[in-house]
Amino acid sequence: MTLPSTPLIALGSLLGxxxxxxxxxxxxxxxxxxxxxxxxxxxxxTEDGILEFYWGEHIHLGHYGSxxxxxxxxxxxxxxxxxxxxxxxxxxxxxxTTVLDVGCGIGGSSRILARDxxxxxxxxxxxxxQVARASQLTPPDVSAQFAVDDAMALSFPDAxxxxxxxxxxxxxxxxxxxxxxxxLRVLKPGGILVVADWNQRDDRQVPLNAWEQPVMRQLLDQxxxxxxxxxxxxxxxxxxxxxxxGRVVTADxxxxxxPSWLDSIWQGVARPAGLVRFGWSGLxxxxxxxxxxxxxxxxxxxxxxxxxxxxxxxxxxxxSSTVALSTASSNQ
Ligand SMILES: C[S@@+](CC[C@H](N)C(=O)[O-])C[C@H]1O[C@@H](n2cnc3c(N)ncnc32)[C@H](O)[C@@H]1O
Numbered sequence: 001m002t003l004p005s006t007p008l009i010a011l012g013s014l015l016g017x018x019x020x021x022x023x024x025x026x027x028x029x030x031x032x033x034x035x036x037x038x039x040x041x042x043x044x045x046t047e048d049g050i051l052e053f054y055w056g057e058h059i060h061l062g063h064y065g066s067x068x069x070x071x072x073x074x075x076x077x078x079x080x081x082x083x084x085x086x087x088x089x090x091x092x093x094x095x096x097t098t099v100l101d102v103g104c105g106i107g108g109s110s111r112i113l114a115r116d117x118x119x120x121x122x123x124x125x126x127x128x129x130q131v132a133r134a135s136q137l138t139p140p141d142v143s144a145q146f147a148v149d150d151a152m153a154l155s156f157p158d159a160x161x162x163x164x165x166x167x168x169x170x171x172x173x174x175x176x177x178x179x180x181x182x183x184l185r186v187l188k189p190g191g192i193l194v195v196a197d198w199n200q201r202d203d204r205q206v207p208l209n210a211w212e213q214p215v216m217r218q219l220l221d222q223x224x225x226x227x228x229x230x231x232x233x234x235x236x237x238x239x240x241x242x243x244x245x246g247r248v249v250t251a252d253x254x255x256x257x258x259p260s261w262l263d264s265i266w267q268g269v270a271r272p273a274g275l276v277r278f279g280w281s282g283l284x285x286x287x288x289x290x291x292x293x294x295x296x297x298x299x300x301x302x303x304x305x306x307x308x309x310x311x312x313x314x315x316x317x318x319x320s321s322t323v324a325l326s327t328a329s330s331n332q
Contacts, residue, residue, distance in 0.1 A: 103169025107134030142264035
């Protein structure tokens with residue numbers, strides 16, 4: 001009898017791990033149940049350090065330019081923050097501008113906003129572990145502080161911030177209308193709201209078809225998402241608060257961010273140091289995410305999902321009462 005060679009053992013182990021990763025993916029989805037289920041998922045992702053190792057300090061997609069070109073994954077993520085600053089017109093705001101970063105992760109955006117633009121940033125997240133890690137990563141001379149808070153019921157008084165900023169937190173919100181209202185409520189009159197989010201196609205126009213429905217179910221259930229809004233739907237919800245002055249401006253950055261999905265899988269191959277650092281259990285945890293990353297790439301590539309950008313300016317008290325009056329008269 002001949003003994004199997006080392007490459008065969010390695011291949012067998014990899015296949016075994018792949019099968020175990022697929023079993024975890026299928027049998028233990030991270031379904032949204034409450035804000036706690038989201039907090040637990042991010043606490044776990046933060047504690048083991050794997051997500052930070054591969055995705056860096058930004059838990060969001062990268063911006064690869066328009067048209068997209070090859071870029072380092074981590075550079076594209078930092079570039080995303082600067083692109084969003086420019087798109088929102090925040091680069092024209094003076095140092096000292098107060099910013100609330102809603103769903104701040106481990107503070108990647110908050111630190112850039114504080115360090116590169118001189119803003120005074122408060123980052124909030126539902127995950128206590130993220131607050132601890134964000135605080136650890138932020139040097140004392142960077143004006144960014146972090147707290148646990150729920151975006152569905154923010155603890156700040158009305159009109160607290162010059163800017164409200166949020167990246168990829170919206171899909172975790174169970175009620176998008178409440179989320180829209182909270183974002184605008186804490187903004188000062190004349191202040192700017194900038195949001196970047198994963199969205200789905202507006203199914204009021206074209207309902208999801210036979211393959212899109214199960215794919216959408218997976219995208220929701222694997223990463224603790226109760227629902228995706230559509231770009232059109234969330235813009236309407238922001239306008240319906242009566243707190244936005246004029247129309248909400250939107251943009252679609254699907255093509256600029258699309259390379260991120262395959263790039264994030266490629267990180268696992270291109271950076272084998274992760275295997276040494278996190279061992280077989282780390283590899284198993286990473287493999288478990290691969291089907292969702294592939295489905296995300298499929299959904300964004302095929303038009304089922306879209307990457308939405310939103311910009312709104314908070315109305316002044318006079319503008320709000322005009323909106324309330326015109327709504328009342330149009331309802332009569
Ligand atoms: C995909 S991560 C994005 C993190 C960060 N914006 C970034 O770009 O690195 C989503 C973030 O939303 C936060 N989040 C989810 N539900 C939340 C809630 N109800 N209140 C506050 N934060 C929440 C998560 O804790 C996490 O920090």
